[in-house]
Amino acid sequence: MHVVVPFAAETPKTRLAPVLAPEERSVFARAMLEDVLTAIEATGHETTVVSTAPLERDAARSATVVVDDRPLTAAVNARLPTSREDEPVAVVMADLALTTTEALERLFATGGDVVIAPGRGAGTNALVVRHPEFRVDYHGGSYLDHREIAAEIGADLETIDSFRLGTDVDEPADLVEVLVHGTDRAPACLRDLGFELDTSDGRVGVVRVEDAVSSERRSESK
Ligand SMILES: Nc1nc2c(ncn2[C@@H]2O[C@H](COP(=O)(O)OP(=O)(O)OP(=O)(O)O)[C@@H](O)[C@H]2O)c(=O)[nH]1
Ligand SMILES: C[C@H](OP(=O)(O)O)C(=O)O
Structure with missing residues (x-):
């Protein structure tokens, strides 16, 4: 399993503007990212942060950072498996501030061509893709779209019921x-x-x- 963590580094968490200034949103978004990376690190899976801009991180931490300024959907789709022989890919959002290693291990251990931990409001907070034709389409109730996409390509879809993975920090x-x-x-x-x-x-x-x-x-x- 390869784990991808998308990160909007430049103007993160705009929906928190009523309570946090831009610099504060940036600091808070990075704190959540580090918590997510700590939880993933203990699962032992190789991890790539796909960031819209360069990130300064402690070099001792295990995740690799790559910069990709494409929109979220394109940046993730570029990293999904394209054949049955490819390693499965998990996509874990950087704003899952409650994530634990145990919650992620349950997600990663669940069988299925596509496994989703939905968020409130039908987001796709965390995802595992094993099917070579599955592609994401984030925003606008993406969990519902991902169910349709999976059905169209004949992929099995499993849904994980998890408070810790289902809670993203948006508002x-x-x-x-x-x-x-x-x-x-x-x-x-x-x-x-x-x-x-x-x-x-x-x-x-x-x-x-x-x-x-x-x-x-x-x-x-x-
Ligand atoms: N690489 C990449 N990651 C993104 C992009 N947009 C959002 N993300 C990340 O995707 C995850 C879910 O995004 P959102 O909940 O919309 O987070 P956000 O864009 O920081 O917040 P808002 O500005 O309030 O929408 C978070 O981990 C973001 O950091 C993007 O264009 N590129
Ligand atoms: C990326 C997006 O996040 P939300 O806007 O639902 O938090 C989604 O899950 O489709």
């Missing part, structure tokens, strides 16, 4: 999950930025305790 409300269930750099990054859980109105949300200067900088840079 401000998703930060709750990072603070509650995250274990490494991503929750630490949020706490450094002043985020904490807020249960004051009987529901669980996040609040940001920040100084006036950083608040002003954020509203200026939106």
